[in-house]
Amino acid sequence: MNFKTVYLLALITVFCFSCKNNTNSNNQEKESNTTTFANSQPNIVVLLCDDLGYGDLSSFGHPIIETKNLDKLAETGIKLTDFYSTAAVCSPSRAGLLTGRSPNKAGIYDFIPGLKKSPDNRHLVHLQTQEQTIPAMLKSVGYSTCLVGKWHCSSRFNSDKQPQPDDFGFDHWMATHNNAAPSHQNPKNFVRNREKVGEIEGFSSQIIVSEAINWLDNRTDNKPFFLEVAFHEPHEPVASPEDLVQKYLPKAKNKEEAEYFANVENVDLAVGRLIEYFEKNNMDNTLIVFSSDNGPETFMRYNRAKKSYGSPGELKGMKLWTNEAGFRVPGIINWIGKDIHTGTTNKVVSALDYMPTFAELSGAKLPNRALDGESFVSLLEQGEFNREKPLIWAFYDAINAHRVALRKGDWKIMGRLVADNEELPHIHNLAESNIELVKRAELTDFVLFNLKEDISESEDLALKHPEVFEDMKTLVKSEYNELLNESHVWKREEENKKS
Structure with a gap:
């Protein structure tokens, strides 16, 4: 082999090596520029109102109610104009959220009353242990879990005859069967980890946020956490702080409407307390999703609904309707400490999508069953989400x-x-x-x-x-x-x- 041949071979080798390095470098650069949130194991917080209307937040068009904390979450995060609860009434909506499946498949079709035998076996209805839930899924990958507020997924609440929140993966829970009673003020019907609490002074929205903060303060590990804050507000029986009621009296039709307006703002103030806690304690990898279980109650549909002044906005219908106002509700996503694709979107998102989304973000395996929800991680990353399954x-x-x-x-x-x-x-x-x-x-x-x-x-x-x-x-x-x-x-x- 002469010198010229050797020289040419050397040039080819150098050229190939250079191409390979450039290719690797380009791939590495491409990978480093590709944002992915998968497997980041964020803290996950679900904020869920009860009977909040599509038009009840100022960021969704209410002309009077002030909701500055939720508005800020929407402004700095994602405001979802086409967000759907999983049902037009409370119990099935909550079951669908927890399981990622239509609540009909779990056998929860309507709100669950207290125990009373009926020809349609309604007294048997409860979330069954074979239903796999978000908290149980997240526990499998190291999460601590907590529920505060409203449960409403069993006809026998706090009974060994039916599963309770801890049977579905909640490490800690303080909840009521249905509404805070006798009203949102000084409720007497909370149960904490299967033990009755007795009367608690204050208003329900603030009480449950305090419970959540205490749980967070008393954790002895650094695990990521899943926290569901299920507000009773603004479901009847409405009760609100008097200073907030007085604030709204000049703009309301009557005192009952002022109490409703104050009720929504009190939720907003409770959310503000929780956000402030996250920020002060440097919980800078916390995903927050906010919505309602269904649309607003109809004024005087039943005799205790005398303060039900919720607004459907431009939507047709109310709670219990299959028109839009029954299950199209305000939706907000925010991620403290992460740069997500922010802004207002009309992408169609459902509470059914929580389970697959949280699974992708946490690295958890999805339950071995067909889900009705789809992961919306692409919405967080690129602002794009085009669901394949109809709702x-x-x-x-x-x-x-x-x-x-x-x-x-x-x-x-x-x-x-x-x-x-x-x-x-x-x-x-x-x-x-x-x-x-x-x-x-x-x-x-x-x-x-x-x-x-x-x-x-x-x-x-x-x-x-x-x-x-x-x-x-x-x-x-x-x-x-x-x-x-x-x-x-x-x-x-x-x-x-x-x-």
Whole structure:
């Protein structure tokens, strides 16, 4: 081999080595410029109001109520204009949030009353231990977990005959079955870790935030934490600090409305206390998500609803409706200490999405079952999230006639349920006594809306967009039948069995 050949080979080797280094360098640079939040194990805080309307925060358009702390979270984080709870009423909404699955699959169709036997086996209803939840999932990867506020996922609260919050992964809990009683002021019905607490002085929103702060203060480890703060406000029976009531009296119709306005601001002040605690204690990797379990209560729907002045904003309907105001609620995401893609978005996000999102962020494995939610980590990273699965609600006790609703993209379709040529009776629970009737019911009398152009669902577009209508009609029938087939039916044989 002559010198010229050796020289050429050396040049080729140097050139190849240089190319390889440049390629590696470019790949490393690309990797370093790619932001990913996966497996960062942030602290995770779920803030959940009770019956808060879409239009009840000043950042969502309320002209009177001041919510400066929540507004700041929205301004410095992500304001979600198209955020959905998992149901139009409390108990199923909470079950869906915790499991990432339609609450119908867990057998929770309506609010859970206290223990009272009924032909539809409603007294049996509770979240069953085979349901896998967010706190249990996060515990598997080292999280400490806490619930404060409202539970409402069992007909036998604080009883060994049904599972309680600690059976679903909560290390510490202080909660009530349903509402704070006798009102938000000086409640007497809290239970802490299966022990009755007795009367607590103060207002519920502040009481539960104090409990959360005490739990955080008394932790003896440095584990990441999952904290659910389930406010009772602004659900009836409303009670608010008198100084806040006086503040709103000049702008309110009456004292009852002023009390409602003050009730919402008191939640905001409690949130402010919690945020201040995080910041003072350098909890700079804390993801916060805020929403409501459903839309606002209708004024005087029942005799104790005399202070229910919640606002649906531009939306049609109220709580218990499958129109938008039933389950479209204010949504806010903020991440203390992380640079996320901030701003207002109309991406369609649901509380069903919490479980897969938290799994991706924490490195936890998802439950070995089909979920109805999808991870929205891409929304945090790039501001993009285009859900593949449609959102469907089947609420057999809805106030409006169209009890099944589905949203896909900008479109929403709703249908009535008719069995034996009559509208399906209002049903609280699927049981042996009614399941055959429900299975015979057919979806009919559909209406179609474009929510991007018509947030108020004011114009049925079925005739104007026949191709979209036929596609959506086929889709909702298929999705509803699949949901019904997977829905839990409560049977008497479950009476004495702790599930």
